[in-house]
Amino acid sequence: MTLWPTNGSDSDRPALRAFMPTMVLLVLAVLINYVDRGNLALAAPLLKVQWGTTASQLGILLSAFFWTYTALQFVMGLFVDRWGANRMMTLGFLAWSLATILTGAAMGFGALLVLRLLLGVGESVMFPASSKILAQHLPEHARGFANGLINAAMRWGSAIGTFGAGLLMARYGWRSAFVAIGVVSLMWLPAWQRWKAPEVHRAADLDVGGAPAFAAILRKRAFWGAASGHFCANYLVYFLMSWLPYYLVHERHLSMAAMSVAAGALWVVDSLCSVVTGTVTDICIRRGTSPTTARKWAMAVGFSLAAASLVGCAFASERTYLACLIACAIGSGTANAGTFAFAQTLAGPRAAGRWVGLQNGIANLAGVTGPALSGFLVDWTGHFAAAFAVAAVITMGGAFAWCLGVRKLEQVDFGSPE
Incomplete structure (x- = not known):
């Protein structure tokens, strides 16, 4: 039995309305996800004062999250496909909420590292x-x-965490802030048990052979096109997340207050463009445009605009750099709207978990290499021009990866040779 009709008719609306509570909870989960992962960076100055934590120790603590997060991306999708997305969401959310709560009770470097x-x-x-x-x-x-909402929730989580958690820590201390945020987060779990959507497949996507093996995914050109494009998208995002505040303060001489307003505004622009792009591509598809055309055009425009804007930032004057950054935020939001939509279509319901796990694992290597490379370039040259130029080249590579690496946006036939 097909859960959804094959066209974009009004008969979709009851099913879409029924799915909305699940969609809202997924957006909230992503928002909480990004609040929790960024809290330690806000507490770092307090840890340095209270515990005498060195910069090297703080660096280890801040990067430790990505050790397990990135490594497990390559296998977590397998668990999701095998044991069910709803069950794994419940277990994962419980684990990271408890880790947040227990961080507030940690008594030393070793305990914080484990958490x-x-x-x-x-x-x-x-x-x-x-x-x-x-x-x-x-x-x-x-x-x-x-997917535009999911991408926007990442930005909202970072912004809310910066302002909300920062205020809590300033008033009540970092321990109380971690405990309070973790306890409040746990309220998501009863709502998830009540409103999660049932795990069902469309009949056309079921296969007696089960989900494909990792090797079958890795043999597909479309996977490497999507993974390469996702890496380039993440390089852009991690570059901006890691270095935008420093760039605004040290190269453009903004105050901390002005920097916070400018950076926050850019993330708002990014998130809004992501939602708008996702909505527009959906409308085009409902009106008869092929998914390949609609989503690839968004990728091409977004990545190209972001790359051109990064080049502009490298040579911008005091009067033009902010306009270049706004254009970059528009391009970033436009480009990132379809990152996971591509994967969901290419993999299909059977393989979406492991495909996205593999793709996201490769993409998050940008978080390991990008910020460090940018820092080296800034130290070497004394300014940000080279770092912006490298980011522009990699970003432009993303446009080619999505548009040429992925030939047609449709579910991959894992049983056929490439």
Whole structure:
């Protein structure tokens, strides 16, 4: 029995309305995910004062999250496909919430290190599981808006964490802030048990052979096109997240207050463009445009605009750099709207978990290499021009990866040779 009709008719609306509570909870989960992963960076100055933590120790603690998070992306999708996205979402959310609460009780460097590793384990579930759920329940013409919201929630989580958690720590101390945020987060779990969507497949996507093996995914050109494009998208995002505040303060001489307003405004622009792009591509598909054309055009425009804007930032004057950054935020939001939508369509409901796990694992290597490379370039040259130029080249590579590496946006036939 087909859960969704094959066209974008009004008969979709009851099913879409029924899925909305699940969609809202997924967006909230991503938002909480990004609040929790960023809290330690806000507490770092306090740890340095109270514990005498060195910069090297803080660096280890901040990076430890990515050790388990990135490594487990390569296997978490397998668990999601095998044991169910709803169950893994529950376990992962519980694990990362408990890690947040226990961080408030940690008494030393070793305990914090273990808890950061546990946080990475729990949060590694988020994107394989959410993509599995969207692939199971949403038709192609509704995935753009949904994935645009997911992408926007990442930005909202970072912004809310910076301001909300920062104020809590300033008033009540970092321990109380971690405990309070973790306890409040646990309220998501009863709501998830009440409103999660059932795990069902569309009949056309079922296969007696089960989900494909990792080797079958890795043999597909479309996977490497999507993974390469996702890496380039993440390089852009991690570059901006890591270095934008420093760039605004040290190269453009903004005050900390002005920097916060400028950076926050850019993330708002990014998130809004992501939602708008997802919505527009869905409308185009409902009106007869092929998913390949609609989503690839968004990728091409977004990545090209972001790359051109980064070049502009490298040579911008005091009067033009902010306009270049705004254009970059528009391009970033436009480009990132379809990152997981591509994966959900290419993999199909059966393989969405492990495909997204593999793709996201490769993409997150950008978080390991990008910020460090940019820092080296800034130290070497004394300014940001080279770092912006490298980011522009990699970003432009993303446009080619999505548009040429992925030939046609449709579910891959894992049984046929490449």
